[in-house]
C-alpha cells in the first residue's frame with residue numbers, strides 16, 4: 001500500500017521516517033510481508049537523501065520490524081508488532097493474581113487538615129533539615145558513593161551506628177551483623193514474612209491493629225487472624241494454635257496505646273516456644289515516653305531467639321525518608337539480608353551513609369530529646385481534654401508514650417463515632433475512629449487521637465470542634 005510520510009517541520013528526518021513506518025506497521029496499515037518503498041523511491045518522493053531513508057530502514061531492520069533481501073527489497077516482518085500500542089486501553093489484557101484485587105489498601109492518605117489529629121504523623125516541621133542536607137550533601141559525590149552499588153548486606157557504618165543506638169536507647173545488645181537495613185517497617189514486614197512463611201500460612205496480629213501489616217500479609221496470601229488486646233496487651237490465650245507468626249507492638253500498642261505487661265510478655269514468649277512460632281516486635285515510637293519506667297523491648301527477654309525486632313526512623317525523623325531496620329536472630333539475619341538484596345539490592349546509599357553520621361554525631365538523640373518535650377506538652381493537653389470537655393463522650397485509655405492516645409466511646413456505637421469523625425472533618429479536624437483498625441474482630445467504638453502533627457496552640461480549638469462534632473450528633 002502507498003504509505004504517507006510527512007516530514008513537514010521535522011528535524012530528525014531519519015528518526016521521523018522510522019517512527020511513522022513503525023507506527024504504520026504496529027497499527028496494521030502495513031501488513032506482514034508487505035514491501036516498503038525502495039530507499040531510492042522514498043528519498044525521491046520526500047526530496048531527501050537516500051542515506052537518510054537507509055538509516056531509518058536499518059533501524060527498523062535492526063529492531064526486527066522489517067527484513068531486507070538484497071535485490072528484492074525491504075518487507076514487513078512476520079513477527080512485527082500487531083495492533084496499535086496507542087490504542088491499547090489502560091485496562092489491557094493482563095490481570096493480577098486474584099489476591100491483589102482483594103488487598104484493601106488505604107484510603108487514609110488524605111490531604112493535611114487544619115487540625116490534624118490523625119495517628120502516625122510526626123512533627124516534620126521541627127526536623128533539622130539543614131543538618132540532614134549537609135550530611136546528604138557530603139555523600140552525594142562520586143568519591144563517597146563509589147563507582148557501583150553499595151554493600152548488598154547494608155552499609156556497615158549504619159549497621160554499627162544502629163547497634164550502638166539500640167544499646168544506648170533501648171538496652172538491646174546486638175551485633176551489626178544482626179541488623180538488616182530496610183525502607184521502613186513496611187519493607188521489614190514483607191522481608192520477614194517472605195523469609196519465614198509460605199502462602200497459606202497462618203499469621204496472628206493484634207486487633208485492633210496496624211493495618212499496613214495486615215495488607216502486607218494479605219498480599220502474600222497468608223491467613224490473617226486478629227487477636228484481642230486488653231489493658232495488659234495481646235490476649236495470649238486467644239492466639240490460634242496454628243499461627244506461625246505473631247505481630248505485636250508491646251511498647252505502645254497500635255492503636256490502643258497500652259503497654260504489654262511483663263506477665264503477658266513472658267506468656268507470649270512461652271507460647272511462641274510451645275508453638276514453634278516467630279514474634280515480630282514492632283517498636284515504632286518507643287523513643288517518646290513521658291513518664292513511668294521505660295519498658296524494655298520484648299527482645300531483651302527472649303532466650304530462645306524467637307523475637308524479630310523491627311525499628312523505624314519514621315517517627316523519630318521523617319516518614320518520607322523511608323528508613324528502618326530489622327534485628328533478627330543470627331540464623332535469620334543472613335536470609336533477611338539476601339531477601340533485601342534480591343528485592344532492591346539495598347536502601348539508598350546516600351541515605352544510609354547520612355543516617356549513620358546523623359546517629360553517630362548525636363543529631364538523632366538531640367532531635368528525639370527536643371521532640372520528647374514538645375510531644376509531652378501535646379500529650380498532656382490531649383489527655384486533659386479527654387479528662388475534661390471530651391469526658392462526656394470518651395474514656396481515655398491511659399498511655400504515657402508515643403504520638404497518639406486512644407479513647408473508648410462511653411455510649412456511642414462504632415457507626416456513630418464514624419459519623420462524628422465525618423462531621424469533625426467537615427469542621428477541619430482529622431481524627432480516626434478505632435473502627436478504622438479492624439483485623440477480623442468486631443470493631444471497637446472510640447477514637448485514636450494523634451498529636452504528632454498539631455501545634456500545642458491549635459489543640460484547644462481542635463478539641464472544641466471535635467466536642468461539637470459529638471454534640472451535634474447527640475442533639476439530632
Ligand SMILES: Cc1ncc(COP(=O)(O)O)c(C=O)c1O
Nearest residue numbers: 120184185186210254284312314
Ligand atoms: C504501628 C506502626 N508501626 C510502624 C510504623 C512505621 O512504619 P514505616 O517504618 O513503614 O514508616 C507506624 C507508622 O505509623 C506504625 O503506626
